[in-house]
Amino acid sequence: MNKVTSTTAEAVASIPDGARVMIGGFGGSGAPIELIHALIDRFRATGSPKNLTVINNNAGNGSIGIAAMIKAGMVAKMVCSFPRSSNAEAFNEKYLAGEIELELVPQGTLAERIRAAGAGIPAFYTPSSYGTELAEGKPTEEFDGKMYVRERWLKADVALIKGQKGDPMGNLTYRLAGRNFNPLMAMAADRTVAQVAELGEPGSIDPEQVITPGIFVDTVVEVPEPQQEEVLVRTGVVY
Structure with a gap:
């Protein structure tokens, strides 16, 4: 120990x-x-x-x-x-x-990607970066009339x-x-x-x-x- x-x-x-x-x-x-x-x-x-x-x-x-x-x-x-x-x-x-x-x-996304890895969560959705170059090639989905970008955990x-x-x-x-x-x-x-x-x-x-x-x-x-x-x-x- x-x-x-x-x-x-x-x-x-x-x-x-x-x-x-x-x-x-x-x-x-x-x-x-x-x-x-x-x-x-x-x-x-x-x-x-x-x-x-x-x-x-x-x-x-x-x-x-x-x-x-x-x-x-x-x-x-x-x-x-x-x-x-x-x-x-x-x-x-x-x-x-x-x-x-x-x-x-994006800073909040960076923190959440790291937190997700520590918590064993492989992906999550965030509105940050939707409609920008940072979202290109990433899956998106609509929730309650708002678009979100799927981000992967960061290990x-x-x-x-x-x-x-x-x-x-x-x-x-x-x-x-x-x-x-x-x-x-x-x-x-x-x-x-x-x-x-x-x-x-x-x-x-x-x-x-x-x-x-x-x-x-x-x-x-x-x-x-x-x-x-x-x-x-x-x-x-x-x-």
């Missing part, structure tokens, strides 16, 4: 080429920067993993985190809602050069998420808005790796405060002073 690993490098060591990787966070809030950078370090050292499909709310900012993954050439496809955020040059350059694929998903091989406090069994809490996509992604992936700012003993988290139960988490690593994406971008850090 002890799911703790000692380093971020060990935590991401088994992610293979071509994996579908969900990465938590809403912008920098709840983004597992240390896990992402450990994955980049592994790529620079070994050339793997590559050809990844990354699922996130956006396509990264500046030269750190997901943007650094894209710049390094690790990412073959982005599935996200906001590919062009305030400082998304890494994605823009790769996309315009035809070196990365984009699947654009991943691995989820990289960030919690506030965890225990050796993988139970997690989150800090404020850092919760965002993280609990959903933990449920929708075959394997979940979580970094936490504080690692307590079994029983140190009140059961009523647990947001992600340990059944959805496979690996936990403690990162006592996690970095914040926005701070790194503002200070011009290049990873």
Whole structure:
């Protein structure tokens, strides 16, 4: 039951080429920067993993985190809602050069596709995107006089998420808005790796405060002073 690993490098060591990787966070809030950078370090050292499909709310900012993954050439496809955020040059350059694929998903639909995968629901209907290019090729149906688009669940091989406090069994809490996509992604992936700012003993988290139960988490690593994406971008850090 002890799911703790000692380093971020060990935590991401088994992610293979071509994996579908969900990465938590809403912008920098709840983004597992240390896990992402450990994955980049592994790529620079070994050339793997590559050809990844990354699922996130956006396509990264500046030269750190997901943007650094894209710049390094690790990412073959982005599935996200906001590919062009305030400082998304890494994605823009790769996309315009035809070196990365984009699947654009409305934000609410993205969240529900991930939630549906975790709940075992293979498809659902939503009015979002009806009549737009995003609905092309997808089944539609009318309910009570309104048209809906059928969307499929969204699964991943691995989820990289960030919690506030965890225990050796993988139970997690989150800090404020850092919760965002993280609990959903933990449920929708075959394997979940979580970094936490504080690692307590079994029983140190009140059961009523647990947001992600340990059944959805496979690996936990403690990162006592996690970095914040926005701070790194503002200070011009290049990873």
